[in-house]
Each structure stands twice: as C-alpha cells, then as structure tokens.
Amino acid sequence: MRAIRGLSASGATTRSLPRMRSLSVAKPNSPVLGPTVWIGRMGKQVAKLKVMCARSMHQVVGALTDAFRRSTGHEVELSFGTVGALQKRLDAGEIADVLILGAPAIDKLAKAGAVGAATDIATTSVGIAVRDGATPPDVSTPEAFKSALIAARKVAFSDAAVGGSAGVYLAKLFVEMGLADEIARKGMPQQSGGEVATRVAHGEADIGMTLIAEIVPIKGARVIGPLPAPLGNDTTYAAAVTTDGSAHDAGEVFIRALTQPSARGAWEAAGFMLP
Template identity: 35%
Template sequence: MPSRRLFLGLPLVMAAAAARAQPATPPIFAAGAVKHAVEEVLAPLGAGAPAAAFDTVGALRDRILGGERPQFTLLSAEAIAALSARGLVPADGVVEIGRTGVALGAPAGRPVPDIATPEAFRAALLAAESIAYADPARGATAGRHVAAVIARLGLTEALAPKLRLVRFGVEGVEMASRGEVALAFSQATEIIDRPGVQLVGLLPDALQLWTIYRAAVVQDGPEARRLLALFGTEAGRAAFARIGFRPG
C-alpha cells in the first residue's frame, strides 16, 4: 500500500517540479525598437527595477495572445490593437510613445554609402559584403519590411549569399558594432547613439515604413499603472526622443 500511495503521488510531485522549473513571465515585454530607452528609464530603479523581456513585436504579441501575462508591454500600435481586440488591454491603459522608421547602420569609423534615393540604396546593398536584419518569420516589423523591399527591388537572389538573419534587429546592430557585418537593418531607434555603430540613414521615402509604438497595461494593477506613469514622465519621453522617436 505505501508503494501504491507513492506511485499515485508521483504525478503531483512531478507537476509541482515542472511548475517550479517554468520561468516566470517578466513584468515587462518590450520590442527591440524601444530597448535602449526602456533600459534608460529603468536604470535609476537599480536592483528594484522590474525585469524586461526584449524580442520582436510579433514574438511578444503572440506570447501574450498565447496566454502569458506581463504587467506591461511596449509594442507597435498594430500589435497593441490586436491585444485590445481580444480584451487584453484596458482602454485607459495605453499611451503613445512615438514613431520610428527603418534605417541602416554600419560599423563606426568606416565610410558609409549613399542611400538617399532608391537607386543609390539598391547600389549600396549590391556593393555591401554582408547585411544583417531580423528574421521576418519571427514577426520583426523591420525585418518583414526589409524582406519586402529587397523583393520589390528584385534583389532576393542577388543578396541571398550575403544576408545574415538574426533573431531580432538589436542583434544585427550589435554584429555591426563588432565589425561582423558591413550593414545592419533595424528600426532607427535601435541604431542611433549605439556604441560602435553609425547611422547610415533612414530608407528613402519611397521605400520607408514608419511604425508607431505604444505602451500598454496588460495585467492591470498598481504596479502596471506605476510603469505606465513612469514611461509617461518627462524623463521617460526624453529617453525615447534621445534614441530617435518622433511624435506620432
């Protein structure tokens, strides 16, 4: 009988152990485009700063739609709208951060190409030894747009050998900062004022995608509301402006 009780209790023990092994959902989900501003805003909180998970807009949106519940999230307006449509964001729990465009970064100190016109931009891509951008399959806003632009310019086959797909745009920018790629696409806010990287420029107007980003409460409560207020302070707005966010 004792062995039978032990056997019957084993699934409960295993379930409890599995639950303990599951990583807790961080209080903040934030897209790569806002990463550096989020880190700046949270820095004064020191050890008391809430943890943040950074990833592509699509990956974080899908985690929330799939059942994860951070207290607070910073994503594109389109993703926030998708969460709102499912009743996951309170109507009074959203603030606009601003907009950013897709840009090119390059290792600091190197000559940069002219990308002012679609023709110059196309020539720059053909001349580059290597190019990094976020994998469109992971829901990266800039990555999806870059893939579409490359196809639109008829360069899909020509550029294939030199493309380096990364999990999200920040990683491509970091590769450029280490000199591992000649060019890296990402949102401009992931490139501006980053050590070891220079902003080559925004995509030409005819090829550009402007994306509005918003901050939103997900798991409503005092802490989520404090975060919403924190990112809406003058210091919070200044942090976003410093990395290139413009009024929506």
C-alpha cells in the same frame, strides 16, 4: 490572461526583480495594486508589476524603469522580445500587467478586450548602418540605395523569421526592389537588431538595416539615415494595461512615467521620435 491570436515568432527575454527591504505582508488581495502588496518602512504600498515590451526599446525602457522603481518603490519585472515572441507567451497563458508593443498589435488586443486604453509611446524607423569611420554610400534615393546594396560585400539585416517588424518589412522590400536573389547570396540575417549592428561594427557586413533604436546602442556602428523615401518604414509603439492583469493602477502610473516630459531626452538619445 486569455489567449489572443494573430502574431508569431520568438525572441529574447530578460528578467529583473529587485529585492524589497524590510517589508511586511498587508492587504494580500488589494484591488488596486494586485494580489501581493507589501507595506514598506515608510508605510507606502508597493506593487509587483510585470511588463512585456518590444525588445527594440530595451535600453530606454530599462533606464526609465530603474528611475520608476526608485521613485515609487514598486517592483517591476521587465520581459523583452519580438512582438511575435511575446504574443506566443500570451497565447500560452502567461500573464502581464502592462504590454508595450507595436501600435497595430495593441489595437488588436484592445478590440479583443484584452487591454484597456492605449497610449502612444514613441516611434522609430528602419535605418541604415555602416561601420564607424567608414565612408558611407549614397542612400539618398531608392536607386542609390539599391546600388549600394548591390555593391556591398555583405549585408546584415533583421531576420523576418524572428517576427520583428523591421525584419518582416525588409523581407518584403527586397522582393519589391528585385533584390531577392542578390540578398540571398550576400545577406546575413540576424536574430536581433543589435546583432545586425554588431556585424557592421565588426566589419563583417558593409551595410546593416534594422530599427534605428537597435543600432544606436552598439559601439562601432553608425546610423547614416533612414531608408530613402518612399521606402521608409516607421514603427510606432503603444502601451496599455491588460484587463486580466492584477496591478491596474500601478500599470497606469508606469505608463505615465514613460511618457512624462522629463523622459523626452532619454527617448531621443535612444533613437526614438515622440508623438
């Protein structure tokens, strides 16, 4: 894949490559499924699909991918990271078949000719977390939210330097609210949204802020709401098959699997809203 410029930062990666059983090589350069295609015992073509995905979606995309593997037999390698981290890897020449990123990032790639038509997948918001069982502060208005941050002993939030959408937004918000010095004193910037929620769950921070979808999986942390209007910030994620990938048809099938009606419950349980 050719390098696409414009995004930055680093993130975490996970890899899952389930081993196929009783496969024999056939059609080594299929234009449909990619350069490595096998025929399984049932005579079914199997593709190897590489997916780069925003890490806030790791729980639900991981579960839906497991179901996709079982139903299709395709191998899927999932790689999660911030948009900036994934973009760095693309810029370095790494190749993927499907990208699932913030909608603006996908739009830029589409304009550059790097991906095909985009499909909106789901939306999540920057949320506020407290420890499970703690009395939640009033965060119903911008003024009440500001007072809660000032009163908090410690505040955890996604670190803007990592390149995630929540961290970048919150860094600007603290300045706009006149809280830059306050947050510098008591802030606990974290490398991931899961770490933000963990700091809250362990009682190390009184309040945490990151994408709701990254708070939901962490036991001991509770979402008390999104940022109050008009401070709220939503992130919509979109998916697209890359033009330089080698498994175009399998990639389209994968995207349809993520958006099928039966997947709605999984998305909502993970803290996402659907289009």
